[in-house]
Amino acid sequence: GIQVEQSPPDLILQEGANSTLRCNFSDSVNNLQWFHQNPWGQLINLFYIPSGTKQNGRLSATTVATERYSLLYISSSQTTDSGVYFCAVGGLGGTASKLTFGTGTRLQVTL
Amino acid sequence: KAGVTQTPRYLIKTRGQQVTLSCSPISGHRSVSWYQQTPGQGLQFLFEYFSETQRNKGNFPGRFSGRQFSNSRSEMNVSTLELGDSALYLCASSYGQGALTGELFFGEGSRLTVL
Numbered sequence: 001g002i003q004v005e006q007s008p009p010d011l012i013l014q015e016g017a018n019s020t021l022r023c024n025f026s027d028s029v030n031n032l033q034w035f036h037q038n039p040w041g042q043l044i045n046l047f048y049i050p051s052g053t054k055q056n057g058r059l060s061a062t063t064v065a066t067e068r069y070s071l072l073y074i075s076s077s078q079t080t081d082s083g084v085y086f087c088a089v090g091g092l093g094g095t096a097s098k099l100t101f102g103t104g105t106r107l108q109v110t111l
Numbered sequence: 112k113a114g115v116t117q118t119p120r121y122l123i124k125t126r127g128q129q130v131t132l133s134c135s136p137i138s139g140h141r142s143v144s145w146y147q148q149t150p151g152q153g154l155q156f157l158f159e160y161f162s163e164t165q166r167n168k169g170n171f172p173g174r175f176s177g178r179q180f181s182n183s184r185s186e187m188n189v190s191t192l193e194l195g196d197s198a199l200y201l202c203a204s205s206y207g208q209g210a211l212t213g214e215l216f217f218g219e220g221s222r223l224t225v226l
Contacts, residue, residue, distance in 0.1 A: 030212075031212055031213075031215075033214065033215065035217075040219065040220075041148070041199050041201075041219065041220045041222065042217060042218070042219045042220060043201065043217040045214065045216060045217075048213070048214035086154065088154075090212065093209060094166065094167065094208075094209040095167065095209075096209055096211075096212045097142060097144060097159055097161075097166070097167065097205060097207075097208055097209055097212035097215070098144070098156050098159060098167045098169070099144075099146075099156060099203075099215065100156070101146075101153060101154035101155075103153055104153070
């Protein structure tokens with residue numbers, strides 16, 4: 001199956017700093033999503049981005065499908081950005097709905 | 112519109128018992144999939160249902176089963192519970208299936224503790 005690697009595994013930032021999270025995947029994908037898991041466990045949708053670039057406020061994401069990676073940018077980080085960020089991918093055809101998750105990046109934003 | 116609803120949110124069982132978890136997808140969504148999250152294994156795909164049929168299945172033993180009803184609501188069942196089944200079980204819904212899946216939306220999860 002598809003392998004998904006996220007880096008870095010842990011990240012500590014001061015409030016106001018910028019960061020880039022990376023997701024590498026091993027095969028062609030039809031589905032790629034970025035999630036933020038809140039302290040209660042719910043996965044909050046950030047981006048649905050199998051290719052291209054999207055922006056939503058302080059967050060933006062880019063997926064280069066031909067090179068099999070995606071980047072999540074967080075600018076002017078806030079303490080509320082703390083938590084675990086997951087990248088998840090779905091393969092081609094019937095497996096697009098079967099998401100494979102990376103191990104996540106744990107982000108801590110300090111004052 | 113309402114999101115994905117999972118019940119119960121928390122439950123405690125003992126080894127050997129069985130458990131049933133419920134998931135109501137977003138209105139209009141026809142695909143429901145289930146995931147297990149543990150500290151050791153991370154987030155793993157269990158199975159997916161679309162139009163009351165299982166379309167994809169992960170690598171879990173037969174003790175894990177599920178079904179989908181005509182209104183798209185889904186249940187998953189774990190029989191003969193083991194300590195290792197303690198986990199957060201997450202349900203996701205999407206409009207389509209397979210290559211037409213689009214974005215998946217997750218519920219808040221059901222946290223199962225097996226004693």
